[in-house]
Amino acid sequence: MSNLVLFTELRQRLDDHLDLVSQVAADGDAASALSMMRREVPGLVAAVHALVDEHLPDENGCCRKCRSGPFWRRVPAPCRMLIKVHLAVRAATATTRDRTCWSPRRHRLHESSVD
Structure with missing residues (x-):
């Protein structure tokens, strides 16, 4: 396999x-x-x-996990992964009135058609 x-x-x-x-x-x-x-x-x-x-920041404020390569390619914290997690948690806890649906495949929030 x-x-x-x-x-x-x-x-x-x-x-x-x-x-x-x-x-x-x-x-x-x-x-x-x-x-x-x-x-x-x-x-x-x-x-x-x-x-x-x-994904904690290092002493320079760059994500330890996402950094790779030369210093100019390093990702400042918060990195995309932390932002995605935050958005997903916020979308999951949204009230019925302002509910949104988060799609990890699209990497964005969009309005839910279920309400």
């Missing part, structure tokens, strides 16, 4: 799992949503903390 096949499989499983968690949280009854959230939220929070901890 090549790395690309393995990556694709792992990515698809993660996407399916996150879609299921999101669907149960949005559409499930109170008992199943509460049960799912108690199981899943600690792991999701730990994953976000791990990502954020990798």
Whole structure:
């Protein structure tokens, strides 16, 4: 199994799992949503903390994870990953009236047609 096949499989499983968690949280009854959230939220929070901890700024204010190559290519903090995480969390906590839908494939916020 090549790395690309393995990556694709792992990515698809993660996407399916996150879609299921999101669907149960949005559409499930109170008992199943509460049960799912108690199981899943600690792991999701730990994953976000791990990502954020990798993208801390160095002594020059550049992202430690995103920096590579010569100094003129270094990414100032906050890097794109931190901004994407922040936007995704804000979109997920938006009220029904101003709900937006974040798409990681498009890297932007757009108005949700579900309301």
